[in-house]
Amino acid sequence: MPTTGVATTKSSVLSTINPDGSRKWIKPRPSKGQFWRYRRAVASILIAFFTLIPYIKMNGRPIVQLDISHRVFALFGSVFYPTDTVILALFVVSIFLGIFLVTALAGRAWCGWACPQTVYMELLYRPVERLFEGVPGKKSKKGGWRRPAKYLTYLMLSAFLAHTFIAYFVGVEELRIWVTRSPFQHPTSFLVMAGVTTMMMFDFCYFREQTCLVACPYGRMQSVLLDRNSLIVSYDPTRGEPRGKKRRKAKKGTGDVSLRVIEGTPPTTSPCTATEPPTEDAQGDCIDCLMCVTTCPTGIDIRNGLQMECIHCTQCIDACDSVMEKIGKPRGLIRYSSQAAMEHGKRTLLRPRVIIYPLILSVLLAALVVVFATKDPAEVTILRARGTLPYFRVTENEIDRIGTRVKVRVRNRTDKPVAYTFTLADVPGGGISLGTDTLLVEPFGLETAEAILLVPPIEYGPRGHRTITIQTTGSDGFDSEVTYDLVGPAWIEKPSGG
Numbered sequence: 001m002p003t004t005g006v007a008t009t010k011s012s013v014l015s016t017i018n019p020d021g022s023r024k025w026i027k028p029r030p031s032k033g034q035f036w037r038y039r040r041a042v043a044s045i046l047i048a049f050f051t052l053i054p055y056i057k058m059n060g061r062p063i064v065q066l067d068i069s070h071r072v073f074a075l076f077g078s079v080f081y082p083t084d085t086v087i088l089a090l091f092v093v094s095i096f097l098g099i100f101l102v103t104a105l106a107g108r109a110w111c112g113w114a115c116p117q118t119v120y121m122e123l124l125y126r127p128v129e130r131l132f133e134g135v136p137g138k139k140s141k142k143g144g145w146r147r148p149a150k151y152l153t154y155l156m157l158s159a160f161l162a163h164t165f166i167a168y169f170v171g172v173e174e175l176r177i178w179v180t181r182s183p184f185q186h187p188t189s190f191l192v193m194a195g196v197t198t199m200m201m202f203d204f205c206y207f208r209e210q211t212c213l214v215a216c217p218y219g220r221m222q223s224v225l226l227d228r229n230s231l232i233v234s235y236d237p238t239r240g241e242p243r244g245k246k247r248r249k250a251k252k253g254t255g256d257v258s259l260r261v262i263e264g265t266p267p268t269t270s271p272c273t274a275t276e277p278p279t280e281d282a283q284g285d286c287i288d289c290l291m292c293v294t295t296c297p298t299g300i301d302i303r304n305g306l307q308m309e310c311i312h313c314t315q316c317i318d319a320c321d322s323v324m325e326k327i328g329k330p331r332g333l334i335r336y337s338s339q340a341a342m343e344h345g346k347r348t349l350l351r352p353r354v355i356i357y358p359l360i361l362s363v364l365l366a367a368l369v370v371v372f373a374t375k376d377p378a379e380v381t382i383l384r385a386r387g388t389l390p391y392f393r394v395t396e397n398e399i400d401r402i403g404t405r406v407k408v409r410v411r412n413r414t415d416k417p418v419a420y421t422f423t424l425a426d427v428p429g430g431g432i433s434l435g436t437d438t439l440l441v442e443p444f445g446l447e448t449a450e451a452i453l454l455v456p457p458i459e460y461g462p463r464g465h466r467t468i469t470i471q472t473t474g475s476d477g478f479d480s481e482v483t484y485d486l487v488g489p490a491w492i493e494k495p496s497g498g
C-alpha cells in the first residue's frame with residue numbers, strides 16, 4: 001500500500017479499513033496553525049472562483065463552458081468544437097505536462113491546496129460536521145436534532161454545488177430556466193439536477209476520502225511523477241526518532257512518570273511505537289502523541305514515510321508544530337521537504353525532468369498559439385444529401401445541366417452574425433442553387449442548408465467524376481475554398497467535339 005518512504009514503512013493495513021474489513025470512519029481533528037490559515041484563505045478564493053466562473057463572460061461566452069449537448073467548448077472567450085482535434089489534443093497534452101511539472105516541483109500541491117474535492121470536503125463539509133457534532137477529541141455535542149440538521153445542511157450545500165457544477169455545462173441562462181420553472185415542465189433536467197445532487201451527497205457525506213484513495217488516479221501516479229527532490233510533506237526521522245513519551249524528571253522516592261503533553265489525545269498506540277521506551281537522553285523530538293495521525297484526513301501516519309494516501313494537506317505539519325511549541329522544541333519535525341533533503345540535507349532544484357518538462361511544454365504552447373491564431377473564422381463542409389437521387393437532369397433555357405443535391409454546413413466561429421454566399425469557382429456554366437442568396441449564421445452558430453450543384457454534362461470526366469471547388473465568402477471578409485467530388489452519370493453523351 002504505501003509507496004516509497006523516507007522512513008521505513010511498517011503499516012500493512014489500509015488506513016481507512018479496520019482489521020475486520022469494515023470501514024474505518026475518519027473524523028480528523030482540525031489543527032489550526034499557519035498552513036491551515038493559508039489553506040483557508042486559498043480555499044475561500046477558490047470557492048468564490050469556482051462558483052463565479054460560469055457567470056464571468058468574455059466575448060459573450062462564459063470563460064469556461066463545456067456545452068456537451070451542443071458540442072461546443074468555450075475557454076477564455078474562444079470557442080472550440082470537437083472538430084478542433086489539433087487544438088484540443090495540444091491543450092490536453094499541455095495540461096498533463098503542466099501537472100507533471102507541478103508534481104515534480106511541488107508534489108501534490110494540487111491535491112492539498114486546490115482540488116475541489118479537498119477544498120469542499122475540508123473547508124465546507126467537515127466544518128459543518130464539527131458545527132453540529134463537535135470537534136473530534138473534544139466533548140462531543142449530542143442531541144436528537146443535530147444529525148438531521150447536519151444532513152439538511154449537507155443537502156442544501158450539495159444542491160448548491162450541483163447547480164454550480166451543471167452551470168459549467170449548460171450555462172447560467174439555461175440554469176435559470178431550469179430553476180424558475182416547475183419540474184413538471186422539464187422533468188429531464190430536474191432529474192439530472194437531482195442525480196448530480198445525490199452524487200454530491202454520496203461523495204461528500206459517505207465516500208469522502210475514498211475518492212482520493214480509491215477513485216482518483218493521480219495519487220497512484222505520484223510514485224512515477226515524484227522524484228527524490230520533489231517537495232513533499234515529510235517527517236524528519238533523524239530528529240524525531242527514537243520516539244517516546246516525554247518524561248518528567250523523577251521526583252524523590254518516585255519512578256519516572258510519562259507525561260501526556262496534549263490534553264485530549266486519544267490513548268491509542270502508534271503502529272510504529274517502539275517496544276522499548278528510549279531513555280530521556282536518547283529520545284528524539286517525537287513524543288508519540290499521535291496528533292499528526294488524529295488530524296490526518298486520510299488517516300495515515302506520516303511518520304511511516306511518503307504514502308500514496310498523503311494528499312499533502314499540511315494538517316500534520318500544523319499539528320506537530322503546535323506540539324513542538326508546547327514542549328519547547330523547534331517547529332518543523334514534520335515539514336515541507338524532499339526525500340533527498342531528508343537524507344542528505346540538500347535538495348537539488350535543477351534536474352532533468354524539471355528542465356525537459358518546461359521545454360516540451362513551451363513547444364506545445366507555442367504550437368497551440370500558432371494553430372489557434374491561424375484558425376479560420378468559419379468552417380464550411382459539403383455533405384452528400386441522403387435519401388435522394390444522387391443526380392438529375394436540369395434543363396433551363398434549353399441548357400442541360402446535371403443537378404446534384406448536397407448539404408452545405410457552415411459554422412460561424414465569430415461572435416457576430418455573418419451572411420455567407422457560395423459560388424462554383426472552376427466550373428464554366430456551373431452554379432449552386434441554395435434557395436436563398438445567402439446563408440445567415442448566428443454568432444458561434446451552426447447552420448445547414450440544402451443546395452443543388454449544377455454542372456454541365458461536358459464537365460464530367462469519362463467515368464462520370466468531377467472535382468469541383470466551392471468558394472465561400474462571408475460578410476465579415478471570410479473567404480475560403482473547399483473541394484468536393486461529384487459523381488455524375490457515366491452514360492452522359494457528350495456533345496460532339498466535347
Ligand code: SF4
Pocket residue numbers: 235240243285286287288289290291292293303319320323333334
Ligand atoms: S505530532 Fe509530532 S510529536 Fe506528535 S506523534 Fe506526530 S510527529 Fe510525533
Ligand code: SF4
Pocket residue numbers: 233292295296297298299300301302309310311312313314315316317
Ligand atoms: S499525512 Fe499529513 S499532509 Fe498527508 S494527508 Fe495526512 S495530514 Fe495531510
